[in-house]
Amino acid sequence: MPHVxxxxxxxxxxxxxxENVEVVYGxxxxxxxxxxxxxxxxxxxxxxxxxxxxxxGKSTLAKAAIGLVPISSGTIRLDxxxxxxxxxxxxxxxxxxxxxxxxxxxxxxxxxxxxxxLETPLKIRGVPRPERLARIAEALEQVNLxxxxxxxxxxxxxxxxxxxxxxxxVLLLKPEILxxxxxxxxxxxxxxxxxxxLLADLQDRHRFAYLxxxxxxxxxxxxxxxxxxxxLGRIVELADRAALQANxxxxxxxxxxxxxxxxxRRHIELPSTEASGTETANTGCRFHKRCPLxxxxxxxxxxxxxxxxxxxxxxxxxxQTEQVASARVSRRAVNDLRAI
Amino acid sequence: MxxxxxxxxxxxxxxxxxxxxxxxxxxxxxxxxxxxxxxxxxGKSTVxxxxxRLLPDKGCTVAGKVLLGGRDILTVPENELxxxxxxxxxxxFQDPSTALNPVWSIGSQIVETLRRHRNISAKAARRQAIDLxxxxxxxxxxxxxxxxxxxxxxxxxxxxxxxxxxxxxxxLLVADEPTTALDVTTQAQVLELLxxxxxxxxxxxxxxxxxxxLVADWADRVVVMYGGQICESxxxxxxxxxxxxxxxxxxxxxxxxxxxxxxxxTGRLFEGPSAGVVTASAAGxxxxxxxxxxxxxxLSAKPAIFSVGAGSHLAACPVVKPSVSLAAxxx
Numbered sequence: 001m002p003h004v005x006x007x008x009x010x011x012x013x014x015x016x017x018x019e020n021v022e023v024v025y026g027x028x029x030x031x032x033x034x035x036x037x038x039x040x041x042x043x044x045x046x047x048x049x050x051x052x053x054x055x056x057g058k059s060t061l062a063k064a065a066i067g068l069v070p071i072s073s074g075t076i077r078l079d080x081x082x083x084x085x086x087x088x089x090x091x092x093x094x095x096x097x098x099x100x101x102x103x104x105x106x107x108x109x110x111x112x113x114x115x116x117x118l119e120t121p122l123k124i125r126g127v128p129r130p131e132r133l134a135r136i137a138e139a140l141e142q143v144n145l146x147x148x149x150x151x152x153x154x155x156x157x158x159x160x161x162x163x164x165x166x167x168x169x170v171l172l173l174k175p176e177i178l179x180x181x182x183x184x185x186x187x188x189x190x191x192x193x194x195x196x197x198l199l200a201d202l203q204d205r206h207r208f209a210y211l212x213x214x215x216x217x218x219x220x221x222x223x224x225x226x227x228x229x230x231x232l233g234r235i236v237e238l239a240d241r242a243a244l245q246a247n248x249x250x251x252x253x254x255x256x257x258x259x260x261x262x263x264x265r266r267h268i269e270l271p272s273t274e275a276s277g278t279e280t281a282n283t284g285c286r287f288h289k290r291c292p293l294x295x296x297x298x299x300x301x302x303x304x305x306x307x308x309x310x311x312x313x314x315x316x317x318x319x320q321t322e323q324v325a326s327a328r329v330s331r332r333a334v335n336d337l338r339a340i
Numbered sequence: 341m342x343x344x345x346x347x348x349x350x351x352x353x354x355x356x357x358x359x360x361x362x363x364x365x366x367x368x369x370x371x372x373x374x375x376x377x378x379x380x381x382x383g384k385s386t387v388x389x390x391x392x393r394l395l396p397d398k399g400c401t402v403a404g405k406v407l408l409g410g411r412d413i414l415t416v417p418e419n420e421l422x423x424x425x426x427x428x429x430x431x432x433f434q435d436p437s438t439a440l441n442p443v444w445s446i447g448s449q450i451v452e453t454l455r456r457h458r459n460i461s462a463k464a465a466r467r468q469a470i471d472l473x474x475x476x477x478x479x480x481x482x483x484x485x486x487x488x489x490x491x492x493x494x495x496x497x498x499x500x501x502x503x504x505x506x507x508x509x510x511x512l513l514v515a516d517e518p519t520t521a522l523d524v525t526t527q528a529q530v531l532e533l534l535x536x537x538x539x540x541x542x543x544x545x546x547x548x549x550x551x552x553x554l555v556a557d558w559a560d561r562v563v564v565m566y567g568g569q570i571c572e573s574x575x576x577x578x579x580x581x582x583x584x585x586x587x588x589x590x591x592x593x594x595x596x597x598x599x600x601x602x603x604x605x606t607g608r609l610f611e612g613p614s615a616g617v618v619t620a621s622a623a624g625x626x627x628x629x630x631x632x633x634x635x636x637x638x639l640s641a642k643p644a645i646f647s648v649g650a651g652s653h654l655a656a657c658p659v660v661k662p663s664v665s666l667a668a669x670x671x
Binding site for chain 2: 047053054159188189190192193194196197199200203204215217218219221222223224225241245255256258259260261262263264
């Protein structure tokens with residue numbers, strides 16, 4: 001991989017880096033690569049958005065980052081330290097990376113009060129009681145929740161409040177990287193805005209790095225600096241957000257953009273086949289069965305992620321030919337969107 | 341004016357003490373896609389279930405009329421009910437994986453529906469099931485008909501649900517958040533399919549959703565609900581270009597732009613007035629507790645719905661003047 005890191009001036013000293021990370025689920029004939037040679041880096045204060053369909057490996061990547069699934073090969077480094085080492089110092093290092101879960105309803109224990117839920121991570125770290133209470137009060141203030149909710153149970157809170165409790169729980173441990181797994185997708189649109197604004201404010205204040213997993217391009221537009229597009233376990237495109245929006249190079253990225261509703265009623269011709277998680281093409285590019293630009297080269301040789309422009313990486317044999325011309329069309333389509 | 345397919349008059353639903361749907365009126369024309377939008381808890385799914393009389397008898401009181409082809413589904417005798425369901429109206433649900441029986445093959449579930457409603461042999465029903473799968477663009481339907489739900493992807497399961505729902509040529513298809521559980525690429529395909537079927541089979545669709553960008557693309561008309569009441573109803577174009585009700589304006593302004601607009605480095609997204617404690621006063625406008633333009637009169641009387649523009653643009657807000665609402669349009 002190393003070219004992704006070495007040629008990327010944005011990340012002189014990455015806070016978190018993935019180097020050729022692979023995750024394999026299942027055994028023997030059922031083996032399936034959920035992540036395949038994934039490489040990227042995030043620096044402090046930056047948001048990298050991960051987009052892709054279900055089955056693309058977004059959540060696996062998040063779990064691999066915080067150590068909930070073991071990686072089969074490759075290296076994940078936090079501040080330069082390999083997280084695979086089993087050492088006490090590595091465990092302490094891990095607390096600098098925390099995860100906010102998708103469904104705030106099921107991420108909070110329904111039988112515990114909010115106070116108990118928030119105290120647990122501090123107890124585990126051995127924080128004495130007076131300090132625990134002070135830190136909880138501070139975290140609640142940061143997410144704009146009153147301390148009166150401490151005595152309540154999760155079911156008594158709204159979806160937006162529950163998600164803010166989830167964020168407060170993560171803030172208690174003073175992390176530097178937050179892994180946000182679809183943090184707003186289960187919320188109503190007005191609540192989404194509140195939570196996204198809160199995340200932006202927290203990032204401003206604490207210089208958090210965000211690994212922001214989402215399938216909603218509208219929240220990605222707001223919260224991200226760079227975007228990585230994942231397809232069946234591989235990064236197929238990685239670029240600055242604005243560059244990706246203006247000039248999506250991979251046919252899959254363009255398909256994703258074109259599928260977003262609210263761009264005017266259009267009868268676009270979409271490939272009829274759907275991605276199916278279990279059915280990876282055996283050889284060649286994994287997108288070739290759905291790709292409108294497929295050639296015999298694509299069926300035989302898998303394209304590597306390569307640089308095409310300033311910080312713009314793409315894994316497609318044809319990304320530099322007809323793609324660029326037609327990319328203008330989608331730029332116009334994106335502008336049309338402002339009409340609604 | 342085209343024919344009325346469904347006419348909902350004064351529909352109210354109580355769950356125990358709670359008033360979930362508060363006397364709403366709307367109608368669905370032949371061959372149109374009518375969108376019913378609102379946030380979670382506004383009563384839109386309850387409306388969907390009432391249209392098929394699927395709400396439980398116990399603990400649930402339904403009042404008003406749901407006229408389908410002239411007959412009130414809320415009062416027809418039990419034996420006629422199942423004939424109305426299927427041919428006059430049918431429904432697809434949000435999550436296709438829980439709506440299909442996991443231990444029955446796809447084919448047997450479609451055949452069961454067909455044979456319940458039509459007097460046909462098992463063999464003919466199977467042939468028809470294959471045709472239906474073909475119609476909803478399942479590749480290789482001869483082979484896939486004996487597969488089980490877990491062998492299908494989410495989008496294909498929703499296609500199977502659609503095949504079952506249209507098997508008896510309903511005049512009205514109620515689609516309750518049909519694509520919420522699906523990926524954005526699959527979502528586009530499923531909506532494309534629904535729209536094609538609507539044209540080919542000339543049915544009407546009631547699209548229930550919280551996603552206004554879907555509405556902008558696919559609906560002919562929109563009904564906006566808040567707290568069990570209708571606050572605005574308009575042709576799609578008119579609603580998006582000149583939203584009248586403060587709640588509709590807030591909903592439209594909360595759609596983040598797909599490009600441009602504020603980013604986390606440059607600004608903040610529009611949040612709208614925060615949800616106040618919704619007062620239990622059933623008398624007034626339900627949105628008053630959150631509305632930044634509410635007046636004392638809003639709390640005391642339920643606002644009447646009245647015409648605010650051309651082309652049957654209706655709204656229920658006596659406070660906002662049309663000129664004000666146009667000036668306040670945020671996007």
